[in-house]
Amino acid sequence: MFAVNIDRLMGDLATFAAIGADDQGGVTRLAFSQADQSARQLLQERLRAADLGVRVDAIGNVFGRRESRDNALPPVLLGSHLDSVPNGGRFDGPLGVLAALEVVRMLNDARAETRRPIEIVCFVAEESSRFGTGTLGSKAVVGKLTPDMLDTLQDAEGRTLADALRDCALMPGRIAEVRRHPGDYHAYLELHIEQGAVLEYAGMPVGLVTGIAAPTRFRVAYTGRADHSGATPMGLRRDALVAGMPWWPGRSWSSRSDASCWRTGALPAWGRSGCCGSSRGP
Numbered sequence: 001m002f003a004v005n006i007d008r009l010m011g012d013l014a015t016f017a018a019i020g021a022d023d024q025g026g027v028t029r030l031a032f033s034q035a036d037q038s039a040r041q042l043l044q045e046r047l048r049a050a051d052l053g054v055r056v057d058a059i060g061n062v063f064g065r066r067e068s069r070d071n072a073l074p075p076v077l078l079g080s081h082l083d084s085v086p087n088g089g090r091f092d093g094p095l096g097v098l099a100a101l102e103v104v105r106m107l108n109d110a111r112a113e114t115r116r117p118i119e120i121v122c123f124v125a126e127e128s129s130r131f132g133t134g135t136l137g138s139k140a141v142v143g144k145l146t147p148d149m150l151d152t153l154q155d156a157e158g159r160t161l162a163d164a165l166r167d168c169a170l171m172p173g174r175i176a177e178v179r180r181h182p183g184d185y186h187a188y189l190e191l192h193i194e195q196g197a198v199l200e201y202a203g204m205p206v207g208l209v210t211g212i213a214a215p216t217r218f219r220v221a222y223t224g225r226a227d228h229s230g231a232t233p234m235g236l237r238r239d240a241l242v243a244g245m246p247w248w249p250g251r252s253w254s255s256r257s258d259a260s261c262w263r264t265g266a267l268p269a270w271g272r273s274g275c276c277g278s279s280r281g282p
Contacts, residue, residue: 031125081126
């Protein structure tokens with residue numbers, strides 16, 4: 001009979017939550033930081049204790065493999081990540097990794113043999129807090145992390161992703177070897193804490209994800225010309241802020257070519273705005 005050892009799972013979650021714990025009650029384990037390295041090292045110890053074969057790829061993804069009746073079959077992959085945002089939650093990522101470990105322990109306790117192998121994965125650098133873009137470990141697995149990104153992605157201190165990998169004794173020059181291909185895995189399953197309240201309000205203990213948000217980041221520069229806000233009608237201006245206004249939700253303005261008056265609420269501005277707008281025309 002299969003039974004989850006909830007005390008063992010909660011104990012694991014508490015242990016990992018102590019790595020990088022901050023004084024605000026959260027967890028700060030930025031990718032490739034000392035806390036992140038400590039957490040991934042502890043995970044490797046736990047995987048070996050569960051009789052799993054452990055490997056770490058060139059970017060730092062950690063894998064633990066449980067063999068099966070037919071080891072030639074593509075394995076089922078279970079897992080998530082251990083890095084965090086600043087002052088992150090203790091369940092965001094670790095729940096998926098440690099629940100996967102508990103699945104394997106449960107199978108071990110029952111002396112169960114599976115038809116195909118099971119692999120646990122801890123993807124590295126899932127969060128974007130350090131390098132401004134996330135899912136770096138999984139990007140490498142699907143071939144979306146290009147070699148030039150290793151030298152162009154930088155943290156707030158100017159350290160590149162390649163620098164961070166070398167600091168952790170990883171191998172930026174072998175990133176291409178991390179890639180896996182369709183068919184290498186039979187399926188992937190990740191248990192994740194809900195980062196919202198939909199299930200809670202619905203009174204449901206669990207939900208099956210059928211779609212996911214796909215945030216995309218852009219850096220856009222609008223180049224205009226500075227003009228006197230009191231003496232230049234809108235039709236004669238080349239105003240950078242007006243060009244960018246359609247991207248500001250909830251804003252309204254008049255930009256008719258014959259308009260001599262333009263009203264807008266307060267907007268944050270960086271650098272020189274060049275007298276972008278005025279509540280009074282000439």
